[in-house]
Amino acid sequence: MEGLKLTNAELLVYIHPSKSGNKLKAICRELSSLLFQYDEIFDGVLLAFDVTVKSKGAKILAGLNPYFGVKVEASLLLFNPKPNSLVEGKIVKISPETIHVIVLGFSAAVVTDIDIREEFKYRMRNGEDCFVSSSHKRHVLKVGTMLRLQVESFDEEVMHIAGSLLPANTGCVKWLEKQSEEALHMDRDDHKRRKIA
Amino acid sequence: MGASEALTDPSSLYNVGNNDLSDTETVLNVRNALASVQNGESDLLYDQFxxxxxxxNRSDHALGAQLDxxxxxxxxxxxxxxxxxHRRILSxxxxxxxxxHKPHVMDSLVDxxxxxxxTSGKYLDNxxxxxxxHFVPPxxxxxxxxxxRVxxxxxxxxSRVHGALLKISxxxxxxxxxxxxxxxxxLPKINKKDQxxxxxxxxxxxxxxxxIGQVxxxxxxxxxxxxxxxxxxxxDWDDILQDDSNRGMFDMELEDAMNEGDELPVGSLNQDTSGGKIESxxxxxxxxxxxxxxxxxxxRLDxxxxxxxxxxxxFILNTYKSKVSQFLMFYACxxxxxxxGVKFGSKLLDIFLSSNKPRPTRQVSLSSLWMSAVAYLASYLARGKFLPVSYVATMLKRLVDECADYCRTCNDDIRPEAHQLFYSGCQAIMYVLCFRMRSILDVPRFRSELIPLESILMHKLNPLMVCLPSVVAEFLRQAKAGGLFVVSDSFIFEDLLESELSRAFGGCERLDTFFPFDPCLLKSSNSNISGNFIYWSMVRPTYDKDDDEEDDDDAEIIVNGDEESDEEDEGDLDYALNKMSITPKHSFKNNMERERLMKMPSMIRPSTSPESL
Incomplete structure (x- = not known):
């Protein structure tokens, strides 16, 4: 899974004077309002944060409401799937034309038939829609499968990912990992040699 | 229809009746048309789409099939x-x-x-x-x-719209x-048809x-x-009252209704101007x-x-004298x-007792919010038939303790504006006791919890002088009869509907006369409420019925009694229901007092809105 990053940020959080009773709660509330939204400054969607207040001093904003700015250090978990990065998500719906995936439980991703590689054929198995690989019979994509897909584009406003299954390293996560394990097993000596070198 | 014909007539390319043409082929044709438009070519097929x-055209089946x-x-x-x-086709x-459209076309459209x-975030909002x-029908x-048919x-x-919204989410x-x-x-504007x-x-x-509701x-x-x-x-309050006095449903304005009853044109006008909103x-x-x-x-009510x-x-708690909306809470309880039921009372009490929590302060100052909360609490405890006495007693105890604490720390004289919260607390206690005194005094433990009340009422702040005289009068009468404490006969209160003092503690908003759960004035809503509602006529005061010379059947209905099983006709019940007063009818010893108390409904009823002042 790519597209996730952890960043440290120094933030100045402005708090309404009425909230001065419980500053930490007020800071968390302010930051929570940014959750699950794309922020250009952070360059990503804020998924989680952890704050520590560094100094006891606060800057009072001149104006009608004397908001006060508290300096905090925050570590932020951000999500920004750049094009060509690989993300993983759960398949929620399959139709002959599209595969619908939900990434990290909140971002909708879709792979349309144009972006599904030839290898995968749409089939109806036991009343279930699925895509089956014609070269590897065990490589099956159906509802509930964890899918690894390549990001084509990311719509920041609605957190929508247009994905692709064209590269060979995309598909069912379980199957792909099994494959790479087997490959690892076979190439172990080779791998060892490379490591020493 | 053969494939060859299909090629010459573009409209038949997507004819659903054509079994020779497979779905995939139709899709292919549509895709080609879309692709050629994207490449800047004009496409006949696309225009036809x-x-x-x-x-x-609902009636044309062939067109419907094509569309499908x-x-x-x-x-x-x-x-x-x-x-x-492809803006044209999208729009x-x-x-x-x-x-x-017909159901099968609906299905295709919804899909x-x-x-x-x-498929794309760009279309989501549209x-x-x-x-x-579709929530607003044509x-x-x-x-x-x-x-x-409709x-x-x-x-x-x-059902399709809801299904689609769920699938999308x-x-x-x-x-x-x-x-x-x-x-x-x-959300349709307020002046739209009620339907x-x-x-x-x-x-x-x-x-x-x-x-979706979970989020x-x-x-x-x-x-x-x-x-x-x-x-x-x-x-306006006047709208409801006028409207209903025409129907003979709500004749609370005992003395006024008689005189105004024949002025039908005024009432019907009112009905026209706001009748729609009342119904809505x-x-x-x-x-x-x-x-x-x-x-x-x-x-999932919890x-x-x-x-x-x-x-x-x-929206409601901080709204000045809301009339009906609050009954949503009452019904839920x-x-x-x-x-x-328990949560509602506790939350209101918490709002009244707390002063350090951040609160919505949009329309009213905090103190009137707290007063409003205690008014809601009092009215709720008094009127909720479903509330057990033990619960009412517990809540009263907390109120009494709060007021007693206040008395202990305060050494001031009567200054209604300065001690609004205290007075509204006292009035709340007395108001609840007007309805519940008998059942509370029946249990020694609850009675003992009320002991501090006497010292509160005797305090220099003198709540008896300040609170609404009708509430005080009824409270003292019941307290005396029930032996809650010794009520000195010499205690005199102003023989006025509202004393200067009570007006002062209510503030310009007159929160002293606000009893939110006075009987619901809307016909259909009231039918949902009335079964769980204590009307004044149902209250058995502590003074015994022997005291009352001409006791009415209505007054005999006990709190837990089922008024519907009573063999009264509806008219009688309505009459009883619509006395929005805390005043028992036909139970006064002398005519003068009776006359005075008969006026009380006009005072307790929430029509003491600014218009009437």
Whole structure:
């Protein structure tokens, strides 16, 4: 899974004077309002944060409401799937034309038939829609499968990912990992040699 | 029809009756047409698609079949639709209305909308908007809502819209967060026909019941509550009273109604100007009651109640003398007294007792919010038939303790403006006791909990002088008869409807005369409420019926008695119901006192609105 990053940020959080009773709660509330939204400054969607207040001093904003700015250090978990990065998500719906995936439980991703590689054929198995690989019979994509897909584009406003299954390293996560394990097993000596070198 | 013919006649390419042409082929044709438009070529087929979508002819079956096939093919080609190049067809699709089509076309259209919404973020908002537009039915539906055919169509359309919204929210988890502001935005304006608003609110509540409600239920209740409040505020007290005195339903204004009863033209005018709103509010209330009841049946009332209370706190509690909307809370509490009923009282008391929590301060200052909370609490404890005496006693004890603490720290003389909260607390205690004294005094433990009350009332702040005289009079009468404490006979209070002092502590908003759960004035809503409501006529005061010379049957109804089983005709019951006063009728010893007390309804009833001052 790519597209996730952890960043440290120094933030100045402005708090309404009425909230001065419980500053930490007020800071968390302010930051929570940014959750699950794309922020250009952070360059990503804020998924989680952890704050520590560094100094006891606060800057009072001149104006009608004397908001006060508290300096905090925050570590932020951000999500920004750049094009060509690989993300993983759960398949929620399959139709002959599209595969619908939900990434990290909140971002909708879709792979349309144009972006599904030839290898995968749409089939109806036991009343279930699925895509089956014609070269590897065990490589099956159906509802509930964890899918690894390549990001084509990311719509920041609605957190929508247009994905692709064209590269060979995309598909069912379980199957792909099994494959790479087997490959690892076979190439172990080779791998060892490379490591020493 | 053969394939060769299909090639010469483009319109038959997507004819659903054509079995020779497979679905995939139709999709292919549509995709080609879309692709050629994207490449800048003009395409005859594409133009025809747009035309087919824009045609709105319900009766033509062939056209319907064409449209159906086209929509299906488009759902298979969503990936090929480009937001810039295929604007015409997209605006055609988003302009379509399910109301105009047969069920099979609806299905195809809904599938297409779902595919569009889930395939690209660019279409999501348009799709959601298109779907919720259906919550406002077209005029021909509104006008024929009584016809079976229309009812069926309504069912077809709305079930599909809800299904689609759910499917979209399943595929696009953040869809509800975009949907909710749209719902608020499309809520019909207040002056729309009541049917339109009611259908819209029905749909909102249906959404609340779905998985979307788990995310946005709070906001949905806010919208509904805000609308209720707005309607509530649109209605003057005078409108309701006039309206009802015409029907002979609510003759609370005993002395006035007699004189004004024959002035029908005035009443009918009032009915015309605001009668629609009253009905609208009544219907909305009943819709909400039904929803709460279904929540209760499904065991989720407890969870819904939190959201409901938040919306109540945001919109009703701080609204100046709301008339009807608050009964939503009352009804919810009556459905589940053990949980919701208890929670409501405790939350109100917490609001009254706390002063350091951040509160919504939009319309009223904090002290009037607290006073309003205690007024709600008092009225709720007094009127809720479903509340056990033990609970009422516990809440009273907390109020009494709070007031006793206040007395201990305060060494001031009567200054109503300075001690508003204290006086409103005292009035609340006395008001509740007017209704509950007998049952409370029956239990020695509860009686002992009220002991500090005497010292409070005897304090220099002298709440008996300040609180509403009618409440004080009734309270003292019952306290004396019940032996709560020794009431000195020499205690004199102003023989006025409202003393200068009580006016002062109520502030310019006159919160001293605000009893939110006085009988509900709307006909249909009241039928849901009345079963769980304590009318004054049902209260058995501590002074014995032997004291009352001409005791009425109404006054004999006990708190827990079932008034419906009483063999009174409806008229009698209505008469009893509509005395919004704390005053028992026909139970006064002398005529002078009787005359004075008969006036009280006019004072206790919330018509002491600014207009009447």
């Amino acid at each position: 747009v035309e087919t979508i824009q045609i709105n 096939a086209l929509l299906k093919a488009l759902s298979g080609s969503v990936a090929c639709i480009d937001v810039n190049h 055609g699709i988003f302009g379509m209305s399910l109301w105009d 297409l909308i779902i595919s569009l919404a889930a 799709c959601l908007n298109m779907l919720i537009r 005029p021909w539906v509104i006008d024929r809502l009584w016809q079976n 009812i069926e169509q309504k069912q077809h359309v709305l 399943l595929l696009v988890p953040l869809a509800p967060s975009r949907l909710l502001p749209m719902l608020a935005h499309q 339109v608003v009611v259908i819209y609110v029905e749909n909102l509540l249906k959404l609340e019941n779905s998985s 946005g239920g709070g906001m949905i209740f806010m919208m509904v509550m805000e609308r209720l409040r707005d309607l509530d505020l649109e209605i 509010l009544d219907k909305l209330m009943v819709t909400c009651f039904d929803h709460l009841e279904s929540c209760n049946l499904h065991g 969870q819904v109640f939190e959201k409901l209370f938040d919306s109540f706190e945001n 009556s459905l589940d007294p053990e949980n919701c």
